[in-house]
Amino acid sequence: MSETSEIAVAAPVSPGRAKFLRFLVRDAGVLLALVLIMLFFSATAPYFATSGNALKIFVQIAINTVLAAGMTFVILTGGIDLSVGSVLALCTVVGATVMINESLSPAAAITLALLACMATGAVCGFLNGWISTRWKIPSFIVTLGMLNMAAGAARVVSDNSTITGLPQSFVDFGNLIIGGFLPSIFLVAVLVIAAGWFVLRFTVFGRMIFAVGTNDEAVRLSGHNPDFYKVAAFTISGLTAGIAAMVYLLRLNIGSPIAGVGYELNAIAAVIIGGTSLSGGKGSIIGTLVGACILQVLSTGLQLLGVGDNFKPIVIGLVIVLAVILDAYRERLLRRIR
Amino acid sequence: MDAILSLEGVGKTFPGAIALSEVSLSIARGETHIILGENGAGKSTLIKLLAGIYQPDSGLIAFNGQPYRPKTPHDAQQSGIRVVHQELNLLPYLSIAENLMLENLPRRAFGIVDRKALNSRALVLLKEVGLDIDPRIRVEALGVAQMQLVEIAKALSYDSKLLVLDEPTATLTPPEIERLFSIIKRLKAKGVTIIYISHRLHEVFEIGDRVTILRNGRLVATRDLHGLTVPDLVRMMIGRDIADEYGFDASIVLGKVALSVANLKRDVSTPDISFAVRHGEILGVAGLVGSGRTEAMRALFGADPKLDGVVEIDGKPVAIAAPKDAVRHGLSLLTEDRKGQGLLLDMAVDKNITITDLSKISRNGLLNRKTEAAAANDLVGQLRVKASSIEQAVRNLSGGNQQKVVLAKWLFRGTSTLILDEPTRGVDIGARREIYQLLWMLAARQKGIIMVSSDLPELMGMCHRIIVFSKNKIVGEVPRSDFDQERILSLAYQEYVRP
Numbered sequence A: 001m002s003e004t005s006e007i008a009v010a011a012p013v014s015p016g017r018a019k020f021l022r023f024l025v026r027d028a029g030v031l032l033a034l035v036l037i038m039l040f041f042s043a044t045a046p047y048f049a050t051s052g053n054a055l056k057i058f059v060q061i062a063i064n065t066v067l068a069a070g071m072t073f074v075i076l077t078g079g080i081d082l083s084v085g086s087v088l089a090l091c092t093v094v095g096a097t098v099m100i101n102e103s104l105s106p107a108a109a110i111t112l113a114l115l116a117c118m119a120t121g122a123v124c125g126f127l128n129g130w131i132s133t134r135w136k137i138p139s140f141i142v143t144l145g146m147l148n149m150a151a152g153a154a155r156v157v158s159d160n161s162t163i164t165g166l167p168q169s170f171v172d173f174g175n176l177i178i179g180g181f182l183p184s185i186f187l188v189a190v191l192v193i194a195a196g197w198f199v200l201r202f203t204v205f206g207r208m209i210f211a212v213g214t215n216d217e218a219v220r221l222s223g224h225n226p227d228f229y230k231v232a233a234f235t236i237s238g239l240t241a242g243i244a245a246m247v248y249l250l251r252l253n254i255g256s257p258i259a260g261v262g263y264e265l266n267a268i269a270a271v272i273i274g275g276t277s278l279s280g281g282k283g284s285i286i287g288t289l290v291g292a293c294i295l296q297v298l299s300t301g302l303q304l305l306g307v308g309d310n311f312k313p314i315v316i317g318l319v320i321v322l323a324v325i326l327d328a329y330r331e332r333l334l335r336r337i338r
Numbered sequence B: 001m002d003a004i005l006s007l008e009g010v011g012k013t014f015p016g017a018i019a020l021s022e023v024s025l026s027i028a029r030g031e032t033h034i035i036l037g038e039n040g041a042g043k044s045t046l047i048k049l050l051a052g053i054y055q056p057d058s059g060l061i062a063f064n065g066q067p068y069r070p071k072t073p074h075d076a077q078q079s080g081i082r083v084v085h086q087e088l089n090l091l092p093y094l095s096i097a098e099n100l101m102l103e104n105l106p107r108r109a110f111g112i113v114d115r116k117a118l119n120s121r122a123l124v125l126l127k128e129v130g131l132d133i134d135p136r137i138r139v140e141a142l143g144v145a146q147m148q149l150v151e152i153a154k155a156l157s158y159d160s161k162l163l164v165l166d167e168p169t170a171t172l173t174p175p176e177i178e179r180l181f182s183i184i185k186r187l188k189a190k191g192v193t194i195i196y197i198s199h200r201l202h203e204v205f206e207i208g209d210r211v212t213i214l215r216n217g218r219l220v221a222t223r224d225l226h227g228l229t230v231p232d233l234v235r236m237m238i239g240r241d242i243a244d245e246y247g248f249d250a251s252i253v254l255g256k257v258a259l260s261v262a263n264l265k266r267d268v269s270t271p272d273i274s275f276a277v278r279h280g281e282i283l284g285v286a287g288l289v290g291s292g293r294t295e296a297m298r299a300l301f302g303a304d305p306k307l308d309g310v311v312e313i314d315g316k317p318v319a320i321a322a323p324k325d326a327v328r329h330g331l332s333l334l335t336e337d338r339k340g341q342g343l344l345l346d347m348a349v350d351k352n353i354t355i356t357d358l359s360k361i362s363r364n365g366l367l368n369r370k371t372e373a374a375a376a377n378d379l380v381g382q383l384r385v386k387a388s389s390i391e392q393a394v395r396n397l398s399g400g401n402q403q404k405v406v407l408a409k410w411l412f413r414g415t416s417t418l419i420l421d422e423p424t425r426g427v428d429i430g431a432r433r434e435i436y437q438l439l440w441m442l443a444a445r446q447k448g449i450i451m452v453s454s455d456l457p458e459l460m461g462m463c464h465r466i467i468v469f470s471k472n473k474i475v476g477e478v479p480r481s482d483f484d485q486e487r488i489l490s491l492a493y494q495e496y497v498r499p
């Protein structure tokens, strides 16, 4: 007995320190990148470091942040949702149609529109998840199909025209800047992120999302139904697309069947830049918020620097690729720390 | 001594653990060198240094008198070192033949793979290790023991100067082990040096010349095996003696039938099987590699589809279509493949343990991390899992400690009947003893236990009864009073020797 104790294992990195290092590598890394990018533009671009510009950025990231929040759930389970852009379009025309119904009071119309948006989005998301798990089809394919179907449905519902004439109180709320610094629609985005953070971190459901993305066979053999959680993740992604549609209506005041083109790629980019791994099981929704900020800050900053619209996508594309490279590198680092 | 390999003060540190420190060792040319040590002692880490997977933080390694610093596994292979790792590393979606010859695919003109040559060469390699199977089958369809044999065959397909085997026999049954040992002896006669790691202490005497013992990353001793006994090895490994290894508890009173399976049929080509286990009973399941033990357990548990069969729990028939039904009815299945089916490798120890029953650590769907940590710490302590903390990712635990986590997760669930497929795979002798005690405690609490194991002495030490599988069929049942290694083995062979 005494022989065993004399060769005690000394810990070169204590668990507490490992935890801190883990935080540094996983979350603080992206945050640091954001701060550096902001410092860079503050120093080089005129008007970048102004409150007016900050407000503009807040307004501009709201939609993408909401979409990316739901996308985080899907990517954590190891899937991908390419349909959110056109689901958003469908939801904007559904929401706008409900809202301009004159027989309803504005309050009732707005409430109903919100519910209709969320329900429409959730149904689309549910179908994505159900079809891909039921017939074991890669979600990439299924959601590509949904992208087209939702886009078509949006045209049918709107009769291929934009819908205007939303209630004035709704439009006013969309323009509201709370306390002079917090745009209402950014608040909505932050609330969605906060809800997602809470669910992923503190609930059984959130734990299962991570577990399913890590090894769904082990989850199944532990007595769970992994498909349930995959379908739920897609439903959440659809739901947030519905909420994002309301944000779209708040910001632009029109329901449009051609809204949201390419939004899915921005949402995926935000999630990946934010450090969520495309192979599932690893990531954080706070990272997603930071990722969305990075994308928008880059875009705004480059514009202020006078980089032409043709070059901007090249830079942003490079950043996305860089983020994925960093992701692989971060995995290696994390493996050493844990 | 003519040393083929020598290590001088080698050290390797991971965050949270010193895996090796100041290890100095020299391996003689042509010897078979055994390395022993408890789970987490640093054996596999040492091997990974030789294989070019990790680089040492300190110290020098010399191979054939030259400084040896492999940066990648490829470097190691170029130098003539071949390693069969403890964790299996085959590509699941490729065929056995492709896996075997991945680095050297036979080609025809224009680089087209010569399938005929590929498969016939693979067949020869497989025959050598005694695996009678179509080389065109995908690796994902194999059991763990078969994968192990494929890994061994793969290593043998290259001429090497130094062959390293990290727990090759953990899932093998006596005939495969015998065959492996005759291969080892043949290689040895050809002058190949072998490093061999195992937790099955009885077997190492048959092939080993010298033994090195590691404890907590340090080298305790290097000795001639000749003249040593198993208790000597145990004492060097863990610093104390271990009394009766199995501790069969004859005082347990067996209750009513806990689980019975009648006419379970997996598919049209397999015979149906029936068996039952009583409350308080440990039922052993023996058979050769590939005899259908694992498959039967998986079908019973709902992990794989089944054609037909009635499962009764406490006398009541239950419908089991998926593992979740089985778990709901109080069954647990510890799978043999811990990496693929048992663990969430990139998640922490505590999260792996509590996944079987999150309702125990939550209220209204909200997790209680304190309760979770307490429960996990409790089991980690009971099973003496060596981890830097319960937040360490399971991937970074040693093989035996990963196995303990798989066991812990089902102990956490605490169901009434446990099916354990190779529960002590890769677990060291001290921890084995603790697992056995735990099983006796569970049996005393009137749980039914089904234990599938390739380690026949273990089954004979632990079980009230043993049923024997041969070619997917249950060919016999042996009560404890009649336990006899020869008899059980001849039953296991029965269906294979018949024309």
Ligand SMILES: Nc1ncnc2c1ncn2[C@@H]1O[C@H](COP(=O)(O)OP(=O)(O)OP(=O)(O)O)[C@@H](O)[C@H]1O
Pocket: A335, A336, A338, B014, B015, B016, B017, B018, B019, B037, B038, B039, B040, B041, B042, B043, B044, B045, B046, B086, B386, B387, B396, B397, B398, B399, B400, B401, B426, B428
């Ligand atoms: N990548 C890693 N990161 C952190 N710790 C590690 C890593 N690899 C190994 N360790 C730690 O190093 C120690 C030695 O591990 P190793 O795998 O060498 O043990 P082992 O002797 O092979 O045990 P076993 O008999 O269970 O296979 C263990 O404490 C393990 O947790």
Ligand SMILES: [Mg+2]
Pocket: B043, B044, B045, B086, B166, B398, B399, B400
């Ligand atoms: Mg090992």
